[in-house]
Amino acid sequence: MKTSLFALILSACLLGACQDVSLDQVPQTERSEANFYKTNADFYNAIVGVYGALKLPGIIDKGSGSYLYMTELSTDNTDTGQARGGTATELYYFEDFNFALSSTTISNAWTSHYAGIARTNSILDRLPTVNIPQASKDRFEGEAKFMRALFYFNLVRFFGDVQLATHEITSPYGANSLPRSPTADVYALIISDLKTAETKLPTTIPASEAGRASVWAAKSLLGKVYLTLKQYDNAAAKLKEVIDGNAFSLMPKYADIFPATTSFVNNKEYIFAVQYKSGQVGQGSDLWSNWAAVNASVALLGAGGGTGGGFNRPTADMDAAYEPGDLRKDASMLNSYKAANGTTVNERYVVKFRQQGALNADSDVDFPLLRYADVLLMYGETLNELGRTSEGLTYLNQIRKRAGLADKTGLSQADFRLAMEQERRVELAFEGHRWFDLVRTGRFIPVMTAKGYKVKDFNQLYLIPQREIDLNKAITQNTGY
DSSP states (O other): OOHHHHHHHHHHHHHHTTTOOOOOSSSOOSTTTTTTTTTHHHHHHHHHHHGGGSSTTTTTTTTTTTHHHIIIIIISEOOOSOSSSSHHHHHHHHHHHHTTOOOOOHHHHHHHHHHHHHHHHHHHHHHGGGOOOOOHHHHHHHHHHHHHHHHHHHHHHHSSEEEESSSSSOSSSTTTTEEEHHHHHOOOHHHHHEEEHHHHHHHHHOOGTTTOOOOOHHHHHHHHHHHHHTTTTHHHHHHHHHHHHOOOOOOSSSSGGOSSSSOOTTTTTTEEEEOTTSSTTTTTOOOOTSSSSSTOOOHHTTTSSOOOOTTTTTHHHHHHHHHHTOOHHHEEEEEEOOOOOEEEEEEEEETOOOOOTTTTBBBBOEEEEHHHHHHHHHHHHHHHTTTTHHHHHHHHHHHHHHHHHHOOOOOOOOHHHHHHHHHHHHTTTSSSOOOHHHTTTOHHHHHHHHOOOOOOOGGSOOOOOOOHHHHOOOOOOOOTT
């Protein structure tokens, strides 16, 4: 099902396409420009390398990359089960909101996203003159622009103004004088790229191409971009296109979304996900071995499954966020486990990506970036913001019904906002949405301070890595850091 794609990812990595390069570095491969980017197969390998960038340390990595630190650990959803000190120091930066300018996690987020952007630009600069079928050109362009938009969407939400590179940088120092561009310019590129992508991507993705973007991925992401910009009319129209397309649906049971083994064909809810494949060098994930309760070892992971890292441990507040009878809770997190000696260990841990029997850091469970429940909730939110609250409730209640909960009725617009905040939290828990949602709605400061977190207004953006400022005097630090 995934074998061909992952073989190509591995091949691309061996050729150098999967190196973790910074914006100011030149990609190094064993193949020269003169004999690569010539054939359809060359561009296919290159686009697989773009998807592979999602598994760089600064994005999702094997399941514990910077993206999850910055979107989950920095909220009321999760903390870490590890003791302070040593390798856990970086984890506590995000719990304490006391970031070091040299933070490896934040620096990786910057450089890994730009590594992905560099890969897309190499493709886009060469496509116009290459002699390959037009249908292939169109699809590669659509995929590259979708991915470039995704990388920039993360960057602009994490950092605000960022460097805008739309063409390949061939000089080792080519980005050292490139200033940060205003967020409005970054969003203009994101929207332009996604508008192009939705005209060039296919409507269906066969199992043999699991992990590649479809037109629905582009439309879903564009709807999320419009929602973030509070362009509610545009967001509603785009999200409605996804709903009316009938290409996706809610899985009958919440637990069905996260099966113990990957099933691309049967999972009708994943619109776009990071693909993992166990048994292939470097292509499995640690979504279970590193997220299981710290030191749980064989009790949760089985022989050879690792010890448990306690990463993204649900907080007590997250535990209390689920309503009585919510079927999503036990499919998302548990509060205890039986140790090998039969005693009960009271420790919270995420089970959403559980795969019993997987080897350490070699799970086959994919990580969703866009799924249909998110689209329904976003559409309901846009309707509420457009004054159509009763219609918005229809979509909110679709999600609640599957969770085994009663409908919400008679909400005011303000009450709907709070209900949606709650619903998104428990529906999308541990999937990298909470920080973005709270910042997007202006709720980050009031929610976090009310719960005792020492956050400041400037924490709604992350610091610019000091390394980037040292290399480029045109880059300034975000306010407050």
